[in-house]
Amino acid sequence: MVALVSTVAYLGLEARAVEVQCQLAAGMPRFSVVGLADKAVAESRERVQSALAAMGLALPPKRITVNLSPADLPKEGSHYDLPIALALLGAMGVVDAEELSEWVVVGELSLDGRIASSPGVLLAALHASETQKGLICPRAQGPEARWASGVRVCAAPDLASLLNHLKGERALPEPEPGEVEDAAPGPDLKRVKGQETAKRALEIAAAGGHNLLMNGPPGAGKSLLASCLPGILPPLSPSEALEVSMVQSVAGTLEGGRISRNRPFRAPHHSASMAALTGGGLRVRPGEVSLAHLGVLFLDELPEFQRAVLDSLRQPLETGKVDVARANAHVAYPARVQLVAAMNPCRCGHLGDPALACSRAPRCAADYQSRVSGPMLDRIDLHVEVDPVSAADLALPPPAEGSAEVAARVAAARAVQAGRGVRSNAELDGDALEDHATPDEAGRQLLMQAADAMRLSARGYTRMLRVARTIADLAGSERVGRVHVAEALSYRRQAPRA
Template sequence: MVAHIRTVAFQGIETVDVDVQVQLSSGLPAFSIVGLADKAVSEARERVRSALTALGLSLPAKRITVNLSPADLQKEGSHYDLPIALGLLASMEILPLEELDQYIVMGELGLDGGLAAVSGVLPTAISANAAEKGLICPAANGGEAAWAGDMEILAPRHLMELINHFKSGQLLTRPKAVQNHETTTLPDLIDIKGQETAKRALEIAAAGGHNMLMTGPPGAGKSMLASRLPSILPPLDSREALELSMIRSVAGQIAQNDNDTGFMSLTRPFRDPHHSTSVPALIGGGQKAKPGEISLAHNGVLFLDELPEFARGALEALRQPLESSRAVVARVNAHITYPARVQLIAAMNPCRCGHLADIDMACSRAPKCGGDYQAKISGPLFDRIDIHIDVPAVSAADLVLPPPKESSVDVATRVLAARKIQIKRLEKLAPDQNWRCNAEIDGQVLEEIAAPDETGRKLLVEAANQMKLSARGYHRILRVARTLADLQAEDHVQKHHIAEAIGYRRPQLRQ
């Protein structure tokens, strides 16, 4: 008899069904695993053998063959341990195979039979729910799986608990999905003194989801401004939170604990990788093609401090994901796609020493050093940034002023109101596009909702000709102008919206 246990392999956040086939046959005792298994899967032999021994069971003196089908699909990870063990128990007629056939199984076995947490449980649970199957997973992942729907979930802490569930009537209870309630207080805009122009630009960027670049000397507050952006962004809705949690699950970053509770954060992610980050770490890839920083920031903020210090290849790799909202990892045998809808916030000094505008402090190579330093950012990447803002140094007089009157809560209220206007409009005009904010709209919809009045159109055409804007730059001005109108709850884009949007646009890097 061949026992069949269902599990999955991962391609991005998508799952591929894998049939774990276990056969006991006559011949010299052996335990073989075939089907393009990596090192972690091959080592399952010893973990399964030791776990069964800990339960007082010994493997039969037969030839044991485990085939992971489809055989030409690479199998990676430790979550194949439990399917192999259950396949053996079914082949040994200890567990009923017809009942196991109703579940998708995943879990890592300890030498004592305990079950350890594995990555990718949430997308697996969603796949199982769609296939009208149940799920068997470790207890540490039970709360995570419970977010997928109302299907049956078995989340044992030990292999013996699972055996008792099927054999002794000691039924396992379904884990509960518990939302994480963050207690961490986000940095507040009220901490920033001065920089009113930069705070205005930050509010516009938050309201429309626009990319933004801040340029200024060291200590001007660029990083402080960026770190406070999450405090004014609207919380994730349920769909966005689920998308982000699926990516975190595949990356193994969902919080796991012993209380059967899952982790579903509604705070938008804020990722700030160091400038030494490699291309695979930023975009995704590596030996197992894991999601990169841009995907882990999905539906949130990717902050790149000291932008010109990033490797040229890493910056150029950002161009396609910023435009398409997805990161594609190409391999010889597979193409893996991760969602990457991010808001890019970048900061940089005007030159290497940072004091290009200060004659007394600038280096001897100024102003040429400024042009060389800023030229590290390519024109195409520069063109994808909607808002460019100068952040001047804060004076001592500003530092002794009382705290600003507006906090992040006040700004967040205006941002949320503008976002609601955009969502309502886009659900009506482009229900199939899945657009959520002005920064994403394109084509005829953009021309329809962001068309300025006659004086605004003339101003935009004149500015586009004088600044030699590309078509992308032209449309990004329209997007920012539409956001400015939404912040004022105005139905139509007017000349003053276009004028302010043009002020946030630079035609080229300053040399």
């Protein structure tokens, strides 16, 4: 007899159907799992056997063969434990095989029969909804699975309770969807003393989804400014929150099925590897750039990152996704992030202060800043100098305007941009950019002069237009004028002449 159970294999944010086939045949007792399974799947034999023993069940003295179909699709992860166990129990006649055909099953088994959490349950639930089946998953992840619309969810704490439910002896309660967390308050801009230019650049970056680089001495408030950015960004929409939660589900960081309206804020250390930043590893997990999808990726001490690691972000910043190619898999993760970076002007950090600067100034500044490639800097829309803050500035009372007032202006600008069919002006391209960001005659003349004087690349020219459009939106102007172009140019890094 062959028993069949449906489960899934994860390739990026895609859940592909996998059929677990279990056959009991006469012959020498043996338990084998085939179908391009990795080490974690192969070890499921021991976990399944121990979980059945904890229930008082022994494996039949037959040749047990479990096939994971399609056989040429790589199978990775411990979530195959529960479908393998149910397929085996179906072949043994302990549970009705027909009943199992109505479910998609995921979950890891403990040696005592408990069903442990495994990454990717939200993706499995969405797949079950598409195939009009129910989902069997660990109890701890029932609230996460319930976010998929129109899917029956059986969230079981252990294998014995699941069998009783399938036999109709003791039904398990239907889990409730996880909570929706409102955006948590972060640092307020009222904590930032002075730095009016930097705060203005931060507002423009938030309003248009633009990348931002802050350059200034240590202690000037660059990290504080970056941490204030999520507080002035609009909260995630329901569809965006689901996108972010799907990435978190694959990464195994979606706790308790709680979906948050907070925009992600990721700040990896400068020692991060390329795989940690862009994704990869043995099981091709999402990296920091994908975990920051639809949020902020903050890179502090930018020149301290390895140059190859930084340059690996160039393609994701342009395309909004990251493609991880490996010998056994090709996986794509979303990576539509807003990059915010901070750096010191040189290694000692005090280039502009003769009393504190090192003896190698100004040559040390050129050496230090050259660690970041020109193409990487060209992808950053706003470059702002952050001046040192004096003790007199810190003694001043807090500014009257804080994050709430700035967030209101940002929300109004984003509402205008939504009318253009984009999330933010950073996504404007092609005909849409031509239609909405073309400046008036005075602005066009200034732009032509500046493009030649500043040696703007085609990418820099396009990004400068997007910034000018955002400045016009904040001013409530329907047309991009000369004043908007001039301010956008003031934030643009000038390419050095040969």
